[in-house]
Amino acid sequence: MFWTILRRQPAHVPRLALSAFLDGRLEPRDMDRAAAHLEGCPRCQAELRALEATIALMRRLPLLPTTRDFTLRERPIPVAPAPLARQAVFMARLAAAASVLVFALFLGADLSGALGRLSTTPPLPQAAPSASRTKPQVTAPTTPQAPDEMTEDGQPQGTPPSSSQKVLEGPQQEDATAINPSAGLVPGTVASPEIVTPTAARPRLALWPVDLALGIMALLFVVAALRLKALRRS
Amino acid sequence: MEQLFRAGRTGMDEQDLITQSKDGGLDAFNQLVLQYQGLVYNLSFRMLGDQATAQDLTQEVFISAFRHLDSFHGGNFRAWLLRIAANACRDYLRSAHVRHNVSLEAMTNDPASDPVSMLPSKSASPEEYVLRRELAAVLQKGLRTLPKEQRLALVLVDVQGFSYEDAAVALGVPVGTVKSRLSRARSAMRCYLEERRELLPDDLRF
Numbered sequence: 344m345f346w347t348i349l350r351r352q353p354a355h356v357p358r359l360a361l362s363a364f365l366d367g368r369l370e371p372r373d374m375d376r377a378a379a380h381l382e383g384c385p386r387c388q389a390e391l392r393a394l395e396a397t398i399a400l401m402r403r404l405p406l407l408p409t410t411r412d413f414t415l416r417e418r419p420i421p422v423a424p425a426p427l428a429r430q431a432v433f434m435a436r437l438a439a440a441a442s443v444l445v446f447a448l449f450l451g452a453d454l455s456g457a458l459g460r461l462s463t464t465p466p467l468p469q470a471a472p473s474a475s476r477t478k479p480q481v482t483a484p485t486t487p488q489a490p491d492e493m494t495e496d497g498q499p500q501g502t503p504p505s506s507s508q509k510v511l512e513g514p515q516q517e518d519a520t521a522i523n524p525s526a527g528l529v530p531g532t533v534a535s536p537e538i539v540t541p542t543a544a545r546p547r548l549a550l551w552p553v554d555l556a557l558g559i560m561a562l563l564f565v566v567a568a569l570r571l572k573a574l575r576r577s
Numbered sequence: 578m579e580q581l582f583r584a585g586r587t588g589m590d591e592q593d594l595i596t597q598s599k600d601g602g603l604d605a606f607n608q609l610v611l612q613y614q615g616l617v618y619n620l621s622f623r624m625l626g627d628q629a630t631a632q633d634l635t636q637e638v639f640i641s642a643f644r645h646l647d648s649f650h651g652g653n654f655r656a657w658l659l660r661i662a663a664n665a666c667r668d669y670l671r672s673a674h675v676r677h678n679v680s681l682e683a684m685t686n687d688p689a690s691d692p693v694s695m696l697p698s699k700s701a702s703p704e705e706y707v708l709r710r711e712l713a714a715v716l717q718k719g720l721r722t723l724p725k726e727q728r729l730a731l732v733l734v735d736v737q738g739f740s741y742e743d744a745a746v747a748l749g750v751p752v753g754t755v756k757s758r759l760s761r762a763r764s765a766m767r768c769y770l771e772e773r774r775e776l777l778p779d780d781l782r783f
Binding site: 358359361362366389393394396397398399400403404406409414417 | 601603606607610611614615617618619622623628632635636639640643644712713716717731735736737738741756757759760761763764766767770771777781782783
């Protein structure tokens with residue numbers, strides 16, 4: 344540590360390093376370096392003398408004789424290795440930490456929508472998975488814009504998301520109605536876009552009572568842990 | 578004075594005394610108390626600056642040591658005992674009521690807790706005695722301005738003459754930590770004393 348200090352401040356020996364220098368506790372290389380610097384630096388010499396004087400003064404503080412006898416008259420009552428109070432405080436702290444963690448995890452999952460997604464995802468439509476796994480239904484060439492949007496493997500860039508993709512992206516569109524693009528891509532039809540509401544099929548669970556209950560429980564555990572600790576100290 | 582501390586260092590039958598104490602031998606333990614009470618009391622007094630409090634703390638340290646003798650599994654008994662004392666001082670200083678019970682003014686005005694009232698003064702002239710008294714009071718005040726961990730390191734190494742290694746065992750920290758705490762404590766004391774240089778003896782004035 345002192346070596347780095349010395350390297351950073353080559354101009355003078357730092358006070359903290361001087362203390363270790365006086366006790367011969369610097370690394371040998373730092374000792375030599377400090378000694379060499381001290382020979383030609385009046386300022387560091389003055390610092391060294393002041394520090395030496397301080398240590399000498401501290402050593403002049405008398406060692407006081409005891410004014411009474413501290414021997415024990417009788418055997419002290421033995422103390423249990425792990426007092427009940429300490430165990431109780433430890434358990435309360437553990438419970439508080441666990442409940443806060445559970446509350447935070449649950450609240451985070453709830454707010455991010457992960458819980459709703461897991462619990463309310465409806466079964467996928469029969470046709471959709473097979474369509475997405477096999478060859479995509481190419482309807483784009485019938486549209487006027489299709490040739491410009493074709494990729495190298497023949498898949499149109501503007502292909503609307505399949506039904507399975509739509510299910511995965513469902514929660515992002517929960518609050519808004521969506522236009523079903525496939526409705527307007529059937530050849531020979533001029534159909535108006537069909538309005539669908541994805542959230543209608545996936546009602547979200549009301550999880551706020553669980554959040555509230557977990558929050559209250561965590562708060563109670565924390566208060567109990569703090570109260571127990573204060574009681575133990577008193 | 579030195580005998581008080583040297584007795585603790587030699588301790589011919591120390592191991593036997595510890596073994597007997599572990600078996601519940603109060604007399605054996607009290608011999609250990611007599612060996613080390615000066616050491617523990619001085620550490621407590623320098624840390625707390627109050628005679629009565631230091632006495633109470635010293636008594637508590639030995640009671641605690643007797644209760645927890647089973648946790649001593651050999652090694653340096655003096656360092657083990659000083660660790661209990663250091664922890665007791667830390668706990669006491671940490672407790673909230675310290676500020677109300679032990680104030681710096683009370684310490685310096687109370688003759689009973691005067692740190693120099695027990696100085697060997699037979700060889701000293703009245704003037705010299707007064708100077709020593711003032712100097713000791715200044716040093717004790719300076720100690721109280723230090724953070725407790727730095728104060729512990731300074732008292733153990735510079736006042737009580739422990740090696741870095743023994744102080745490290747007593748404080749439960751690495752030797753490097755003792756070195757850095759001691760450096761900071763000395764530097765702080767140097768600044769404190771520089772502002773009161775008129776009270777320093779001629780040979781140590783800087």
